[in-house]
Amino acid sequence: MDNFDTSKYFSGSLCKRNHNWNGTEQSLRYLSSKNCIQCHQKHYQENQEDIKKYASEHYSRNKERVNKQRRKYRAKKREYFRKYYARYYAANKESIKKYRADYRSKNKERVKLWIEKWEKSFKAKIANQRKRENRRKIKRNNYSFPYTSEQLKQRFKDFDNKCVYCGELATSIDHFIPLSKGGTDTLSNLVPACCRCNGRKTDFDPELWYKSQSFFSKNRWQNILRILGLSEATIGQLSLF
Numbered sequence: 001m002d003n004f005d006t007s008k009y010f011s012g013s014l015c016k017r018n019h020n021w022n023g024t025e026q027s028l029r030y031l032s033s034k035n036c037i038q039c040h041q042k043h044y045q046e047n048q049e050d051i052k053k054y055a056s057e058h059y060s061r062n063k064e065r066v067n068k069q070r071r072k073y074r075a076k077k078r079e080y081f082r083k084y085y086a087r088y089y090a091a092n093k094e095s096i097k098k099y100r101a102d103y104r105s106k107n108k109e110r111v112k113l114w115i116e117k118w119e120k121s122f123k124a125k126i127a128n129q130r131k132r133e134n135r136r137k138i139k140r141n142n143y144s145f146p147y148t149s150e151q152l153k154q155r156f157k158d159f160d161n162k163c164v165y166c167g168e169l170a171t172s173i174d175h176f177i178p179l180s181k182g183g184t185d186t187l188s189n190l191v192p193a194c195c196r197c198n199g200r201k202t203d204f205d206p207e208l209w210y211k212s213q214s215f216f217s218k219n220r221w222q223n224i225l226r227i228l229g230l231s232e233a234t235i236g237q238l239s240l241f
């Protein structure tokens with residue numbers, strides 16, 4: 001150690017045990033207490049048991065007060081602790097994860113109680129409210145339709161602007177597999193249709209409905225499947241739901 005943290009230590013007069021720091025004929029001392037660091041460490045090592053015992057006794061006698069002080073100290077040095085823990089976590093990620101998993105599996109009941117307590121707490125209410133607000137914000141600001149109007153125009157062209165079912169002029173867009181049957185609101189599930197067909201098909205299974213219509217056309221049916229990239233097999237599965 002050639003350099004030392006000058007916010008914590010200073011190089012002062014030689015201590016009574018002659019702890020000569022780095023051949024300077026001086027001892028490295030704490031700025032706060034002026035004590036020699038090496039003396040302090042030696043004292044700690046020699047009296048470790050007593051010091052720990054004293055500290056734990058002091059803590060159990062003054063729990064409330066000590067906890068209050070710690071909270072106050074942490075709040076005051078909030079940024080420092082945040083960075084400290086972040087660094088510590090990054091450096092020990094794997095072992096921390098393992099420790100937590102071990103703890104959870106060994107203390108299932110206790111963890112369950114903690115979670116229950118947390119869910120009832122005021123902080124949890126605030127956290128949940130924040131989550132809801134964030135979701136709303138995302139919806140408001142960044143919500144984008146899963147397809148563009150250009151893509152929609154192209155889809156009409158794919159079918160010659162004709163209703164995929166009856167072949168009349170298409171004037172609306174139909175969710176081929178109804179949303180209620182697990183169809184998605186994406187381009188791969190959209191087909192042009194006339195209002196009549198669209199209105200009649202509603203939530204019916206597309207195959208069952210279409211094949212029972214007087215204007216059913218095998219060519220048009222296969223054309224839909226081909227353009228949407230579906231097979232008879234995948235459509236067949238629908239009636240199971």
Ligand SMILES: [Zn+2]
Nearest residue numbers: 015019036039
């Ligand atoms: Zn010393």
Ligand SMILES: [Zn+2]
Nearest residue numbers: 163166194197
């Ligand atoms: Zn039609």
